[in-house]
Amino acid sequence: MKKSPINEQQRRQQIMDAFIVHVVEKGFHKASMADVAKTAELSVGQIYRYFAHKENIIRAVVEHKTEEYMEMMEDFLEKRNWLARVFEQKHSEEFRIERILNMEIKAEANRSPALAEIQANADRRLTEHAVNIVRQRYALNDEADIQARVRFLVALTDGLFHRSADYAEPFSEPSHRLFEHMLNELFPDE
Amino acid sequence: MKKSPINEQQRRQQIMDAFIVHVVEKGFHKASMADVAKTAELSVGQIYRYFAHKENIIRAVVEHKTEEYMEMMEDFLEKRNWLARVFEQKHSEEFRIERILNMEIKAEANRSPALAEIQANADRRLTEHAVNIVRQRYALNDEADIQARVRFLVALTDGLFHRSADYAEPFSEPSHRLFEHMLNELFPDE
Numbered sequence: 001m002k003k004s005p006i007n008e009q010q011r012r013q014q015i016m017d018a019f020i021v022h023v024v025e026k027g028f029h030k031a032s033m034a035d036v037a038k039t040a041e042l043s044v045g046q047i048y049r050y051f052a053h054k055e056n057i058i059r060a061v062v063e064h065k066t067e068e069y070m071e072m073m074e075d076f077l078e079k080r081n082w083l084a085r086v087f088e089q090k091h092s093e094e095f096r097i098e099r100i101l102n103m104e105i106k107a108e109a110n111r112s113p114a115l116a117e118i119q120a121n122a123d124r125r126l127t128e129h130a131v132n133i134v135r136q137r138y139a140l141n142d143e144a145d146i147q148a149r150v151r152f153l154v155a156l157t158d159g160l161f162h163r164s165a166d167y168a169e170p171f172s173e174p175s176h177r178l179f180e181h182m183l184n185e186l187f188p189d190e
Numbered sequence: 191m192k193k194s195p196i197n198e199q200q201r202r203q204q205i206m207d208a209f210i211v212h213v214v215e216k217g218f219h220k221a222s223m224a225d226v227a228k229t230a231e232l233s234v235g236q237i238y239r240y241f242a243h244k245e246n247i248i249r250a251v252v253e254h255k256t257e258e259y260m261e262m263m264e265d266f267l268e269k270r271n272w273l274a275r276v277f278e279q280k281h282s283e284e285f286r287i288e289r290i291l292n293m294e295i296k297a298e299a300n301r302s303p304a305l306a307e308i309q310a311n312a313d314r315r316l317t318e319h320a321v322n323i324v325r326q327r328y329a330l331n332d333e334a335d336i337q338a339r340v341r342f343l344v345a346l347t348d349g350l351f352h353r354s355a356d357y358a359e360p361f362s363e364p365s366h367r368l369f370e371h372m373l374n375e376l377f378p379d380e
Contacts, residue, residue, distance in 0.1 A: 024300075025301075026301075027219065027297065027298075027301065029217065029219055029220070030219070100297070100300045103296055103297040103300065104297055106293055106352065107217065107290070107294055107297045108217075110214075110289075110290045110293065111215075111216075111217065123353075142364065144363075144364040144365075145364045145368065147362070147364070147365075148361075148362060148364040148365040148367075148368040148369075149368060151365060152365075152368060152369065152372065154349070154353065155349035155350045155353055156342075156345055156349055157349070158348075158349035158352060158353055159344070159345035159346055159347070159348035159349030159350070159352075160345045160349070162296065162348060162349075162352060163313075163348055171338075172334050172337070172338060173334075174332065174334040174335045174337070175334075175337075175338040175342075177338075178338045178339060178342060179338075179342065182342065182372065182376070185372060185375050186372070
């Protein structure tokens, strides 16, 4: 059977995946277009046809991750057991890569206005999406209050996400109980 | 009047300060010992007398910051208005530098076991200190529950710390009310 030809979107994804591998391994600065080309099994010229600059790859990666997070968030906020799921997956290799990638982008965003803008847009989209879900689902009316609650949730999950490497053991039963209690305070049912 | 001679501790502090300047400006990797020497107005040889390796400077910086955070934490947990204070100072230049430095160290810790160890030790000391304060001050008995509550607080403040660049406006009145409510749930008075 012949392999079907790779389309443009698949090619872009292949480059993004290769880029992530190198950022996680060496850091943002040391991940060169030549490395990415080698891992993606393309020429540097081909890479530039899809992405003229490293920042364009980052932009595509962040947009792609943001779509994923938005779907996850919907799922989580509906099922209410989302924190348990965050805890369960936190040791997976995929999660480790996401965490390192995210940190590299945020650290670099401190020096690059272009990256800061990409990150701020992604954060804004995620927050707006969360506000929409919370507004529809929970017994909350005041708009500023809803925004405050989402902001609290975002800070908490961000903190958990970035610190998860520190936690050698899984979350204890009292931790699960506490988080459930606090989340019910944060998003009360009708 | 003659300037009094600089003692060893002051010299070390001078080197640490110069190192922070360069890490914040260029990132951990690009901050060279030569840069640090130039900013600290010392020779590279003198720098090596105090710190044999970049990682030794980071270790000293993290230890110094940890002492500071431990004092702040005590103050905050006693006065209960600590989050308001975090919000108030979040636009200051000093806070911006702390945030970038912290992110650089954490990003690098993903690849350097030595840095990961330094960071993990600092986190452990801070968490233990917080657990001691909470155990003494609040109406909580169960040890695992206290640990869970401190873990929640640490994740929340970490998330706020790292995301504070996103917040163009200061925290709203509903945000302050919500955080106060949530913190009273977290650390109930007798």
